Amino acid sequence: MATACKLIDPDSNERLRWQSEKLPFNAFGASLRRQFGGRIQRVSIDAGFTCPNVDGAVARGGCNFCDNRSFSPSRRVRLKQVSEQLATGIETVTQRYDKVAGFIAYFQPATNTYAPVEQLEEVFRLSLSISDRVVGLAVGTRPDCVPESVLELLERLSQETYVSLEFGMQTIHEPGLRWMNRAHDHASMINAIDRSRGRGFECCSHVILGIPGETHAMMMETAVEIGRLGFDAIKLHNLYAVEGTPLGDQVKSGEITLIEREEYIHTVVDFLERIPPEVIVERVSGDAPPNFLIEPKWCLEKSSLRLAIEQEFKRRGTRQGSHYTAPDILPHLRPRPADETPEAIRAQIDLRRRLPVLKMEQK
Numbered sequence: 001m002a003t004a005c006k007l008i009d010p011d012s013n014e015r016l017r018w019q020s021e022k023l024p025f026n027a028f029g030a031s032l033r034r035q036f037g038g039r040i041q042r043v044s045i046d047a048g049f050t051c052p053n054v055d056g057a058v059a060r061g062g063c064n065f066c067d068n069r070s071f072s073p074s075r076r077v078r079l080k081q082v083s084e085q086l087a088t089g090i091e092t093v094t095q096r097y098d099k100v101a102g103f104i105a106y107f108q109p110a111t112n113t114y115a116p117v118e119q120l121e122e123v124f125r126l127s128l129s130i131s132d133r134v135v136g137l138a139v140g141t142r143p144d145c146v147p148e149s150v151l152e153l154l155e156r157l158s159q160e161t162y163v164s165l166e167f168g169m170q171t172i173h174e175p176g177l178r179w180m181n182r183a184h185d186h187a188s189m190i191n192a193i194d195r196s197r198g199r200g201f202e203c204c205s206h207v208i209l210g211i212p213g214e215t216h217a218m219m220m221e222t223a224v225e226i227g228r229l230g231f232d233a234i235k236l237h238n239l240y241a242v243e244g245t246p247l248g249d250q251v252k253s254g255e256i257t258l259i260e261r262e263e264y265i266h267t268v269v270d271f272l273e274r275i276p277p278e279v280i281v282e283r284v285s286g287d288a289p290p291n292f293l294i295e296p297k298w299c300l301e302k303s304s305l306r307l308a309i310e311q312e313f314k315r316r317g318t319r320q321g322s323h324y325t326a327p328d329i330l331p332h333l334r335p336r337p338a339d340e341t342p343e344a345i346r347a348q349i350d351l352r353r354r355l356p357v358l359k360m361e362q363k
Helices: 014-020 028-036 082-096 117-129 148-158 174-180 186-196 216-229 246-253 261-273 302-316 343-351
Strands: 039-045 100-107 134-141 162-170 202-209 233-238 280-283 293-295
Touching: 014 028, 028 039, 028 280, 039 082, 082 100, 082 117, 100 117, 117 134, 117 148, 117 343, 148 162, 148 186, 148 343, 162 174, 162 186, 186 202, 186 216, 202 216, 202 261, 202 280, 216 261, 233 261, 246 293, 261 302
Parallel strands: 039 100, 100 134, 134 162, 162 202, 202 233, 233 280
Antiparallel strands: none
């Protein structure tokens, strides 16, 4: 059995070692091995959160592509307590992989900063206490759901453990955000990252490629924004359609056609060539369980897709950052703005009483 591991000098130049290792990009798995000295696996946790574009705080209906069952095993079965989910996940991963050095508690479904901040601290600290093999947290959220109280909490936690805050940016273009029913604009993302940067936790951006109406040039503008805003990590996903969503219905009817495999491969390589070399690439594609996925079927072949992306880098003789141009104002010199979290959301986080839906206590 593997023993617990600790973060290894996170302020060093380890994020550029991938270049000397002749890799095409700064892959997440290898980066974690360098940081922790062994294989680290994430375990998805569903704490029962909702989203402000679901409950009416800013909109209703949720994102048009989103069915939480498609990316969270825990929402496809009875919602279990956080402690039980994490313990079960650790056991499952340990059986699947040899020599796992540690685990990251990944709060994935819905908006995982959209609850009273005292309750957020309780659930986050619970996940860290389940096992000494849990080496950190990853928290998925929206850019309009990180008031100062949440950022201060994550800053405190980052002084004790590894913390990654994953923002669903998706795109910088307003038509795409409106099409998704995100109910926030890109200015919200700029405000959030400019307030989050430099607090000791990792800032990750989730981007979707292949949004209807977005040209290749528009997707490259999103790539440039990754460096301009100073994200530490990125997740790239192809737009895919699952059952039970508005997007799924549009794909079935033929109203929307999703990006083809070869176009996606070239777009990913173009995108990564334009981001800073030190940015960690956490994912290069997305998928869903086969019984939920409508299209594209090619995204189920994750290993061959990643290999094709690596081969395209080799064919071009390029790598991540080959076409990166530093912005006029470096990210660490950008001023920290005032908190522009919408009041309707702030009320849910800073003022509201405990949410009974959260599953925290261990029985």
